[in-house]
Amino acid sequence: xxxxxxxxxxxxxxxxxxxxxxxxxxxxxxxxxxxxxxxxxxxxxxxxxxxxxxxxxxxxxxxxxxxxxxxxxxxxxxxxxxxxxxxxxxxxxxxxxxxxxxxxxxxxxxxxxxxxxxxxxxxxxxxxxxxxxxxxxxxxxxxxxxxxxxxxxxxxxxxxxxxxx
Amino acid sequence: xxxxxxxxxxxxxxxxxxxxxxxxxxxxxxxxxxxxxxxxxxxxxxxxxxxxxxxxxxxxxxxxxxxxxxxxxxxxxxxxxxxxxxxxxxxxxxxxxxxxxxxxxxxxxxxxxxxxxxxxxxxxxxxxxxxxxxxxxxxxxxxxxxxxxxxxxxxxxxxxxxxxxxxxxxxxxxxxxxxxxxxxxxxxxxxxxxxxxxxxxxxxxxxxxxxxxxxxxxxxxxxxxxxxxxxxxxxx
Numbered sequence: 468x469x470x471x472x473x474x475x476x477x478x479x480x481x482x483x484x485x486x487x488x489x490x491x492x493x494x495x496x497x498x499x500x501x502x503x504x505x506x507x508x509x510x511x512x513x514x515x516x517x518x519x520x521x522x523x524x525x526x527x528x529x530x531x532x533x534x535x536x537x538x539x540x541x542x543x544x545x546x547x548x549x550x551x552x553x554x555x556x557x558x559x560x561x562x563x564x565x566x567x568x569x570x571x572x573x574x575x576x577x578x579x580x581x582x583x584x585x586x587x588x589x590x591x592x593x594x595x596x597x598x599x600x601x602x603x604x605x606x607x608x609x610x611x612x613x614x615x616x617x618x619x620x621x622x623x624x625x626x627x628x629x630x631x632x
Numbered sequence: 633x634x635x636x637x638x639x640x641x642x643x644x645x646x647x648x649x650x651x652x653x654x655x656x657x658x659x660x661x662x663x664x665x666x667x668x669x670x671x672x673x674x675x676x677x678x679x680x681x682x683x684x685x686x687x688x689x690x691x692x693x694x695x696x697x698x699x700x701x702x703x704x705x706x707x708x709x710x711x712x713x714x715x716x717x718x719x720x721x722x723x724x725x726x727x728x729x730x731x732x733x734x735x736x737x738x739x740x741x742x743x744x745x746x747x748x749x750x751x752x753x754x755x756x757x758x759x760x761x762x763x764x765x766x767x768x769x770x771x772x773x774x775x776x777x778x779x780x781x782x783x784x785x786x787x788x789x790x791x792x793x794x795x796x797x798x799x800x801x802x803x804x805x806x807x808x809x810x811x812x813x814x815x816x817x818x819x820x821x822x823x824x825x826x827x828x829x830x831x832x833x834x835x836x837x838x839x840x841x842x843x844x845x846x847x848x849x850x851x852x853x854x855x856x857x858x859x860x861x862x863x864x865x866x867x868x
Binding site: 557 | 821
């Protein structure tokens with residue numbers, strides 16, 4: 468005999484209960500997952516001041532830490548550029564080798580030229596170059612959050628700084 | 633699933649059916665063949681033994697290790713040089729972890745060469761693969777915790793691979809997400825391996841993955857009995 472105490476059918480009650488549980492479960496899942504997506508990151512700033520442009524001479528490689536990334540500022544024929552020394556293969560840091568004038572990645576052996584182009588794999592793409600420009604104080608500033616490795620676009624502003632004549 | 637829950641919650645009612653995950657793997661009558669060492673080489677059992685050793689030694693290590701970037705490496709050094717038996721405990725944990733991966737893989741190889749993945753046991757093979765994946769994930773998450781150079785770069789490389797996953801990786805095929813919202817970002821809790829990543833790997837390593845693996849291990853054991861893998865084909 469069905470329950471006489473109310474107007475709601477028992478099946479309806481069970482279905483409503485299970486549906487509510489499912490909805491609450493989905494909401495809980497979303498809440499949990501959403502909370503794991505950081506909205507504020509306490510990571511170091513990717514912007515770093517590297518001093519006046521005349522401090523950089525041809526043939527010298529100066530390295531800086533810009534946030535999570537290692538930066539090497541190089542004065543090439545066309546001007547100054549800031550190589551982001553994160554290997555395009557798996558993200559290790561290639562080291563500058565003054566003997567061969569190239570960057571050698573310690574993890575899987577990729578080799579890059581001073582321009583950041585790949586000489587030897589497994590790296591699939593050239594090293595990125597970071598934004599480099601003069602700030603309000605008249606000093607050079609590198610922003611490692613803005614990067615480019617297209618062979619054409621990396622030779623344009625703001626990825627290449629033309630030395631003042 | 634319901635039977636599994638029943639077997640845990642109401643063991644007495646289902647015991648006579650042999651569905652109890654907490655009690656015997658072996659049925660009342662056992663085939664003489666299945667008692668021979670070369671039948672299993674004890675690989676699955678040893679993998680489970682390693683899981684137990686890792687749980688106990690891991691809990692002990694949790695009292696002596698803080699997953700904080702300034703402290704993690706020093707705590708690991710303290711274990712080696714300051715804490716009485718600390719180095720012993722850490723090495724027990726470390727070598728058992730290596731051994732567990734070896735035993736799990738050896739168990740899998742043994743099952744493969746004995747054709748034991750075939751029906752009626754094909755579903756337990758699937759459960760076993762889940763256990764393998766969880767074992768490897770436990771191994772991977774534990775790798776970061778010493779917070780030394782090897783750990784840091786191994787996890788940098790490992791999590792960079794995640795960004796090549798299809799759809800949910802920012803560099804993978806059919807990618808539908810940006811670098812700021814892909815799977816690598818949520819695993820690390822940031823753009824690079826840092827404090828968030830260390831904490832996440834720690835929580836996964838000590839709570840989430842072991843509990844999940846325990847559930848799958850119980851399911852795996854219960855299926856052995858359910859599939860009558862060890863039962864005598866004729867009375868002894």
